[in-house]
Amino acid sequence: MTAATGRLDPDAMAVARSLSRILPRPFHELGVADSRAVAADLRPRGEPEPIHEVRDSEIPGRNGLVPIRLYRPQGAVELPVAIYFHGGGWTVGSLDGVDAVCRAIANRSGCVVVSVDYRLAPEHKYPTPLHDCVDAVAHLALRGAELGVDGTRIGLVGDSAGGNLAAAVALWARDTVLLKLRCQVLVYPATEFAVDRPSWSEHADGPLITTADVMWFWGNYLRDEGDRRDPFAVPAAAASLAGLPRTLVITAAVDPLRDSAEAFAARLLADGVDASASRYDGVFHGFFTEIGTFRATDAAVSEAARFLRNSLLP
Template identity: 50%
Template sequence: MHPSLPVRIYRPHAPRTGSAGLPCLLYLHGGGFTVGSLDGVDEVCRLFSIHAGCVVVSVDYRLAPEHPYPAAIDDTRAAHGWLIENAAALGIDGHRIAVGGDSAGGSLAAALCLDLRSRGLPQPALQILVYPAVDDSFARPSWTEFADAPLMGTADAQWFRRQYVGDDGVAPSSLLTPLQAPTLAGLAPAHIITAEVDCLRDDAEAYAHRLEMEGVPVLHRRYPGVYHGFFTETGTFAKATEAVADACASLRNVFTDRALPS
């Protein structure tokens, strides 16, 4: 891992089970690839560690525009590789590592699964994608319906995208727009969270549908009455607490070799 890439590690009170180490969640914060920090997801990471009984490694990946695409993906790949290589020293079971993130972090989590598949490496135990940014067409109905939604509207999302890829864009890549990947077969099981009032909603739900159609186990839940960014506001929205609890249930299931909850 790049020596200047900070991570924050959370450990549950639960002891190890046997000698294999604890399961782990690699978490990537949101912020349009441009803002956001470890502090912004601190409470969520604590809740994941406590209620899923796992180590959580939160990654402070580099941000645009100073570090445009593919810097954030490179950092995500490096952090995951470091976890795998150092699992025993960290008290982690290298066979039970999940990946997750919200918004831009959800995009990076999805991209990591695609990247691992392309390199012939094992998939994570689960991918938790919280209203992930997975396309750049801005064409589905929610982009119009919720163009002026609270916290982030369509113009905001487009501005963030420009900071990440530049005004001239970059060569197409499924690591940048996972929904445009030729196939999603063989990827990790997915727990996908969407908000009702969110311009990204339809893209994320199209991704959930494609995963399911291509044979990937998927649990998708849309939370009514909330908007983009709700997931990390556990002290404000009851739906945030519910959504985090649902994601923890999925983690507990996959970490004990069970199917996703129905």
């Protein structure tokens, strides 16, 4: 256990204590295969939340078919769609790992949620995971009716590395095809490369992810130093964030990425974007997807769902 756990609420403290059994060494020491096995064990257990429809499918992409999972909260067609990109340092994570949170978001927002199973690093470095996400969004914008969604009302949601991908997709939509996205929810996103802000030092040892883990994940994803200056790889490298869709940034108080995510929200606001940030005290990185584990998770998911409903349903 680290000193950072002293700032955790009782739910998070209990989980932090259990991590020593589930995660015997940091991710960067475990390596890719063992990290993926641990990540699979960390997903929420128990009966899945009932929902009107869950359907697995595939959509075409430049790198081949991209698996997706669609969550429909009600029978009506042409519902707006929130496209979800899971976290895991571009290296771990799966559709199953975010199944619980996608069900909850769909039910609480009244929107269809489409979860994207993008290709993982280091086997598929930048820009391949981003291309999978871009191709999924483009397909739903152009041919969403085939899946019973309204391709003119699209929001993005991503946690951690998925937040990076969501922000990068939003930049792509602004800069390349002028696709009008309605909104984005960025949950403790990895938006800048290794900037030494206070939380980077204060919570360098976790829980769950350490700064050394973050650097290892970046190393898995990026090809070379040049990628660090590419805003589609590192969104904070963009010269301007003006013109991005309205944004909600959600952070955890005990997280090395906290301050960089909140700085990104401040930049959005300064560049004229309708943006806000909500910090959840007493919890650490990863809490958002852990339905039924942290009390803060319920509040954060409900906040995200309200934001999506207010942005996409009118």
